[in-house]
Amino acid sequence: MTNALLTGANASTDVPLKRRLRRAERTRQVKALALVLPLLLFLLFTFAGPIAGMLWRSVEDWEVRQVLPQTVAALANWDGKDLPDENAYAALASDIMAARAAGTIAIAAKRLNYALNGFRTILTSTGRNLKAVPEPGTAKETLGKINPAWRERATWTTIKDASGPITGFYLLAALDLTRNADGAIVAAPPDQAIYRDIFLRTFLISLGVTALCLILGFPVAYLLATLPPGRSNLLMIFVLLPFWTSLLVRTCAWIVLLQSKGVVNDSLLWLGIIDAPLRLIYNRFGVCVAMTHVLLPFMILPLYSSMKAISPAYMRAAASLGAPPLTAFLRIYLPQTLPGIGAGSLLVFILALGYYITPALVGGAADQMISYFIALYTTETANWGLASALGAVLLLATVLLALVYGKLVQGQQVTGGMKN
Amino acid sequence: MSDNSSIRTPSQRIAWTATIVVSTLVFIFLIAPILAIMPLSFSSSSYLTYPLPGLSLRWYDDFVNSPRWMNSLKNSMIIGVASTLLSMVLGTLAALGLAQWKSRFKPLVLAFVLSPVVVPGVITAVGLYFFFAPIGLTGSYLGLILAHTALATPFVVITVGATLQSFDTNLARAAASLGASPLQAFRRVILPLILPGLASGALFAFATSFDEVVIVLFMAGPEQRTLPREMFSGIRENISPTITAAAVILTTVSVVLLATLEALRRRNERLKGSGS
Numbered sequence: 001m002t003n004a005l006l007t008g009a010n011a012s013t014d015v016p017l018k019r020r021l022r023r024a025e026r027t028r029q030v031k032a033l034a035l036v037l038p039l040l041l042f043l044l045f046t047f048a049g050p051i052a053g054m055l056w057r058s059v060e061d062w063e064v065r066q067v068l069p070q071t072v073a074a075l076a077n078w079d080g081k082d083l084p085d086e087n088a089y090a091a092l093a094s095d096i097m098a099a100r101a102a103g104t105i106a107i108a109a110k111r112l113n114y115a116l117n118g119f120r121t122i123l124t125s126t127g128r129n130l131k132a133v134p135e136p137g138t139a140k141e142t143l144g145k146i147n148p149a150w151r152e153r154a155t156w157t158t159i160k161d162a163s164g165p166i167t168g169f170y171l172l173a174a175l176d177l178t179r180n181a182d183g184a185i186v187a188a189p190p191d192q193a194i195y196r197d198i199f200l201r202t203f204l205i206s207l208g209v210t211a212l213c214l215i216l217g218f219p220v221a222y223l224l225a226t227l228p229p230g231r232s233n234l235l236m237i238f239v240l241l242p243f244w245t246s247l248l249v250r251t252c253a254w255i256v257l258l259q260s261k262g263v264v265n266d267s268l269l270w271l272g273i274i275d276a277p278l279r280l281i282y283n284r285f286g287v288c289v290a291m292t293h294v295l296l297p298f299m300i301l302p303l304y305s306s307m308k309a310i311s312p313a314y315m316r317a318a319a320s321l322g323a324p325p326l327t328a329f330l331r332i333y334l335p336q337t338l339p340g341i342g343a344g345s346l347l348v349f350i351l352a353l354g355y356y357i358t359p360a361l362v363g364g365a366a367d368q369m370i371s372y373f374i375a376l377y378t379t380e381t382a383n384w385g386l387a388s389a390l391g392a393v394l395l396l397a398t399v400l401l402a403l404v405y406g407k408l409v410q411g412q413q414v415t416g417g418m419k420n
Numbered sequence: 421m422s423d424n425s426s427i428r429t430p431s432q433r434i435a436w437t438a439t440i441v442v443s444t445l446v447f448i449f450l451i452a453p454i455l456a457i458m459p460l461s462f463s464s465s466s467y468l469t470y471p472l473p474g475l476s477l478r479w480y481d482d483f484v485n486s487p488r489w490m491n492s493l494k495n496s497m498i499i500g501v502a503s504t505l506l507s508m509v510l511g512t513l514a515a516l517g518l519a520q521w522k523s524r525f526k527p528l529v530l531a532f533v534l535s536p537v538v539v540p541g542v543i544t545a546v547g548l549y550f551f552f553a554p555i556g557l558t559g560s561y562l563g564l565i566l567a568h569t570a571l572a573t574p575f576v577v578i579t580v581g582a583t584l585q586s587f588d589t590n591l592a593r594a595a596a597s598l599g600a601s602p603l604q605a606f607r608r609v610i611l612p613l614i615l616p617g618l619a620s621g622a623l624f625a626f627a628t629s630f631d632e633v634v635i636v637l638f639m640a641g642p643e644q645r646t647l648p649r650e651m652f653s654g655i656r657e658n659i660s661p662t663i664t665a666a667a668v669i670l671t672t673v674s675v676v677l678l679a680t681l682e683a684l685r686r687r688n689e690r691l692k693g694s695g696s
Contacts, residue, residue, distance in 0.1 A: 028520060035517025039510040039533060039573060046570040047536050050547030057550060216449070219442040238447040244674040245454055246631045248651040249667040253453035255659060256460065256468050263456055266469055296450060325432045354540020356634055361655050371542040378546050379638065391543045402538045406531065 051395070058171055058388035061164030067108035068095040072163040075156070080183070084156050089139035092150075092159075093130060100127045114383065115169060115178075116158040117189075122149045157181045170389035195373075195390065202369040205287060205359075206352035212292040213299040213348045214341065221303035221340075225310075243297035251361050254290040255281060258362075286362040294358060295351055299344040302409075306340025339408060346405040350398055370394050454671060461664035468659060479665040489666060492650040498561065499646060500629040503568035507625045510569070511576025512618060518577070519584040534574045541634035544571070549638045559641030567639065568629040575624035583617025616684045623677050623684075630673065 065072050070091035078084045099105045105127045112119035126146050134142040143150040150156075161169065161179060172178055172185065176193035180186045187193065220239070224232045242250065257263045258280035265277040280286055310333065318328035356371035370390060377387035464474035483489045514533060518526065536544065548567050549558065557563030591613070595605035633648040640649060647670060654663045 029522065032517040032520035035513045036521065036529065036533075037517075039514035039577075040529070042510055043533065043536070043570060043573075046548070046566045047539075047544065048532070050551035051539070051543065052547075053551045054543065054547040216442075216446045219439045220446050223439050223443040235443075235447070238451050240678055241675070242450045242454060244627065244678045246648060246651075246667075246670045246674060248631075248633060248648045248655070249457070249670050249674075250453060252651060252655050252659065252663060252667055253457040255655060256457055256664070257453055259468075261467070261469060263470060293449065293453065296446075325429060325435065350538060354542060356540075356542050357652070361652070371540060374542050374546060375638075378549060384550070387546060391546055394540060395543050398538060398540060398543075402535075 054388045055392055055395075056388075057384055058174075058392045059166045059168065060385070061111075061162060061167035061169065063107050063111035064159060064162040065164040067099050067104045068092065068159070068163075071095050071159060075160045075163060078156070078160060080153075080157055080160060080181075083140075083151070083153055086137060086140050088156070089143050089150070090134070090136070093134050093139045093143060096123075096127050096130055097133055100130075111162055112158055114173075114386070115162055116154065118149075119155075119158060122147050122155065126150070154181045157183075167385075170385040171392065173386055174389040174393050198368075198370055198373060199393070201367075202353060205284070205291070205367070205369060206349050206355075208288055209291045209295060209352045210299075210345050210349045212288065213296050214345055216292070217296055217299035217303055217344065218341075221300050221307055224300070224304050225307035239297050239300050242293065247294060247357060250294055251290055251358050254286065254293065254362060258286055258289070281362055282364045284363070284367050287359050287367045290358050290362045291352060291355060295348045298347050298351060302344040302347065303337065303340045306337050306343070310336045342408050343405065346401060346408065350401050350405065353398060353401075354394065457664050458668050458671070461661060461668045463661060466661055468661060468664065479661040482662045483665045483669070486662070488645075489647075489650060489662065492645050492647045493669070495561075495640075495644055496630055496646040496648070499564050499568055499644075500626050502561075502565045503572055503629045504622050504625040506565065506569040507573040507576050508618065508622055511573045511621060511625070512580050514573075515577050515580035515584055518581060519587075533577055536571050537574045541632075545635045545638040548635060552639065558639045559644065561644055563639055564636060564644055564646075567635045568632055571632060571635070572625035572628040575628060576621035579621040579624060580614065580617050583614045583620075587613060616688045620681055620684055623681050627674070627677050630670075 068091075071088060074088040074091040075084060078088065096105065099108065105123060109120040109123040112123060126143065129146045130142070140150075161167070161183075169179070173188065173192065174195050176188045176196045177185050178188040178192075224235060224239075226232075227235070255262070259265070260277040260279070262280075264280060265274075268274045269277065280289075314332050314336070315328055318332045319325070323331070353369075354371055355369055356375060359367055359369050360372055360375075371394070374387050374390050374394070377383040377390070459470075459472060460468050461479050462475050462477065463472045464476035464478065465472070518530065518533075523529075544567070548563070552558050552563045552567075557566070587610070591609055592605055595609045596602070600608065631648060633646070633652055636644070636646050636649045637652065640646065645653075647666060651663055651666055651670075654660065654666075
């Protein structure tokens with residue numbers, strides 16, 4: 001070590017210095033990373049882990065595997081073309097006896113019923129009527145007698161499809177698809193095919209709210225960016241106060257305003273404009289109004305910051321070169337606000353896609369967005385696989401849009417679209 | 421300064437007038453609902469309609485004397501303050517680290533750190549519900565504090581990070597060259613300068629937790645219900661004027677937070693203007 005330093009000092013003094021600097025820099029980098037690490041670990045536990053867990057649940061298939069293990073094993077080599085052999089029937093009979101003793105039939109019945117309506121009855125009635133493990137060689141006949149469904153191939157393919165450990169069943173269901181008895185992907189039966197409509201509804205409401213925010217937000221952002229700073233700061237309070245007011249307060253305010261005996265209807269009646277109260281809430285209109293109110297600041301703020309960056313000199317130059325005001329606006333001003341329009345619209349759209357509270361409180365049954373169904377299947381019906389699959393689709397849409405948003409605001413300040 | 425000076429033609433004047441008219445209507449749309457709900461909380465009647473038959477403080481009385489509402493206010497404060505403190509520690513450390521860290525993975529790490537803001541509330545809530553239930557963190561203060569910290573920390577990273585961007589690192593080097601240990605340099609030089617940024621971060625963090633309701637809906641037991649959660653139930657069942665009193669209390673908190681933030685911003689600008 002000393003030797004190296006000495007020769008270094010004699011020969012070329014800059015090499016060890018470079019090395020020392022590099023080492024110092026490396027230490028600095030390691031220290032910097034060490035400062036970020038606690039947050040990364042924390043988010044792994046409180047955010048990334050839980051979301052990964054949810055994604056896993058959207059493909060996990062454990063119920064049938066756990067409750068009917070012998071059946072799953074016996075069906076492993078079944079080609080699905082004809083009815084399974086006696087072995088599978090015997091395994092099923094033995095599984096059902098064991099599951100009845102353990103009280104776990106309902107778990108498998110619930111899972112199988114998602115795939116084939118009526119399976120719950122098949123399994124529970126078999127569980128109730130199977131008195132003992134059938135004599136060797138008679139399982140097929142016994143089960144078929146208890147419930148003729150065991151003589152149908154579809155019953156068995158349903159079990160085989162559900163034997164896990166992973167399944168595409170929930171993800172397919174979230175897109176109104178299912179597998180038929182031959183394993184081909186086909187459209188789900190109409191009574192279960194409701195999710196495309198809900199995704200479409202979510203998309204349309206979000207799109208409508210984004211458009212409303214853009215139409216209402218553009219003039220306001222323009223005014224704020226054009227006025228002298230003193231006055232625009234004062235007017236900014238009108239944007240920031242609602243922004244900081246609790247979502248619940250704002251939603252509550254709209255209910256008070258729009259309900260049938262609310263302020264708006266009372267005023268309209270008093271003014272003689274209408275004869276009977278209008279239905280303004282618990283429908284699509286109420287949802288759009290309340291969501292636009294909540295999300296409008298997210299449009300105004302990025303628009304404002306992009307407009308603020310446009311030098312008035314451009315417009316003056318356009319005017320001095322003979323462009324009429326409208327032409328100057330359309331060809332000089334508007335193109336420069338496009339990044340702001342894109343950032344604001346994407347942000348509002350992303351936030352709108354995941355909305356839950358506002359539609360839940362001011363919407364009717366036909367106005368609930370995808371988040372409502374995710375919550376419903378999680379806490380009410382406990383169909384966690386489907387809830388997770390719907391969540392996975394929503395998450396995918398959000399992440400893709402957020403990536404586009406990230407590209408768009410790259411170079412602009414990170415805080416551009418966030419609070420303040 | 422103003423663009424008004426460039427308005428010359430009649431058509432421009434019309435366009436400008438239209439902008440003012442439309443903006444005024446939008447300002448009314450933004451602010452009127454919040455203003456309309458306030459007087460109703462002072463009404464002596466239990467109907468939420470104008471004109472008010474008389475003034476009274478009975479609904480505030482109702483709020484203060486209801487164990488349910490007061491408990492929810494207490495819960496909001498406990499969870500808000502605790503998650504603010506935790507997110508301040510984690511967020512400030514991370515912002516300091518990210519300011520110094522040079523790597524091509526930095527944008528990726530930053531995106532990950534900020535992602536809790538973008539991911540829909542229901543997805544985070546469902547994930548946490550599945551993840552925290554088996555380890556006994558649902559129906560507990562700790563679970564809610566941890567969840568709210570995850571949501572609030574991005575705002576701390578953003579605000580503190582923005583402050584650090586305008587921070588002159590030569591000052592830290594000067595402190596080190598004058599013999600200050602890294603800790604001393606942080607405490608005596610860096611901290612006083614980034615304090616306004618830290619305060620804004622804390623306000624954002626508190627506001628995030630104080631306003632959050634989706635995660636509370638999924639994870640809170642009856643004991644941990646917060647003020648927004650209680651309002652959610654209240655709005656669902658029937659809107660009593662007590663809710664408008666709660667709304668006024670919540671709005672007052674928001675106004676105080678916003679005013680503090682604005683004061684911090686002004687102070688910061690003044691310092692920048694008169695300083696270096």
